[in-house]
Amino acid sequence: MxxxxxxxxxxxxxxxxxxxxxxxxxxxxxxxxxxxxxxxxxxxxxxxxxxxxxxxxxxxxxxxMMEQVLDVPTQEIITRDNAIVAVDGVAFYQVLNAPQAAYQVAGLQNAILNLTMTNIRTVMGSMDLDELLSNRDTINERLLRVVDEAAHPWGIKVTRVEIKDINPPANLVESMARQMMAERDKRAQILAAEGLKQSQILEAEGRREAAFRDAEARERAAEAEARATQVVSEAISKGDLQALNYFVAQKYTEALARIGSATNSKVVLMPMEASSLIGTLGGIGEITKEVFGNGGSASAARQAGGRPPVVRPTDT
Structure with a gap:
């Protein structure tokens, strides 16, 4: 025992x-x-x-229960404009409810993979090729919303769905490159035409402004000339011959300057002495006196056989 x-x-x-x-x-x-x-x-x-x-x-x-990543294999998709592209991606998910993930679906990863691939074909097949290439963020957002909603009864949370590569056929890529080049050439020509147009507009405005200012300057010069002539006329009417001498001398000097600066003038022979110029002015002044009523003394001088007095420069 x-x-x-x-x-x-x-x-x-x-x-x-x-x-x-x-x-x-x-x-x-x-x-x-x-x-x-x-x-x-x-x-x-x-x-x-x-x-x-x-x-x-x-x-x-x-x-x-940790976040896991699932590679989505490459698949061919036909877009709305009948372009065939090869697309692959990646999906991230996390189990939130272990009993649901274990007993609500058989083969959890395979189910998520097939669900993601199906929705990729659905979402990207409803878009044009240009939209696929330029709106990846929109595609990812739509895929995430649809896949997460479909996988919610399985007790999982799909955190991200990302499209990795979109590969159009080689001939389509070449056509897109030619189209892009043509579009850029078109924009360059438009910009050049716009620049030429703006340049011509600015040039025309400049000519208009210059013409306006030139006309204004001529108007001011004419007003000044008229004012000077009026002043001289008033001075002469009051018996002041110095104003007339100054006016005629100024015009005489300006005429000589224009003659001397002419391109076709080679040799100018004229009396250039100051005494001759002033004497001439004095003679013109005597004539003016006679015309405006002061000609009595001039007539007496002519009757006496004398010459009109000549104004000469004063020695300094």
Missing amino acids: LAGFDIVIPVLAVLVLLVLFTGIKTVAQGYNYTVERFGRYTRTLTPGLNLIIPFVDRIGAKMN
Whole structure:
């Protein structure tokens, strides 16, 4: 009896240790384990040390709760304008509810992959090629909204859906390059034409402004000339012959300057002495006196055989 009892005790100790070992479960950080009792889900084990009933409960699914990435393979898509492009992408998702992800869908990653590929064809197939190439942010946003809404019953959250590459056929790329070059040449010609137009407008405005200012200057000169003539006339009418001498001398000097500066004048022979000029002015002054009523003395001088007095320069 003692010998048999000695054998039973170690056996019982081993069974107890085996039961304890079977009932103790350690869950790693970032994972959740589902517990099934006779094949039916009962609860979820969180990270750390957990106890289950041995031989009654068992671990069902070990779910990764961290954000995961899923590569979307390359597929050909026909756009709305019948262009065939090769597209691939990447999707990011995270399990939020372990029981739903484990029991609501079979093959979670495969389901997300097929859902993403189908919606890529749907969204990008409804757009033109130019829209695909220039509106990636819009495509990503639409894909994320649609895929996340469809995957919500599975207890997961689709955080991002990104299109990596959009590859049109080689001949289409060449045609697009030629179109882009033609468009840029067109814009360059338009800009050149606009610049020429603006330049001509500015030049015309400059000529108009110059003509206006030139006419204004001639008007001012004519007014000044008329005013000078009026002043001289008033001075002569008052018997002041010095104004007439100054006026005629000024015109005489201006005439000589124009004659001397003419391009076709080579040699000018004229009396240039100042005394001759002043004497001439004096003679003109005597004539003017006679015309404006002061001609009595001049007539007496002519009757006496004398010459009209000549104004000569005063020595200084």
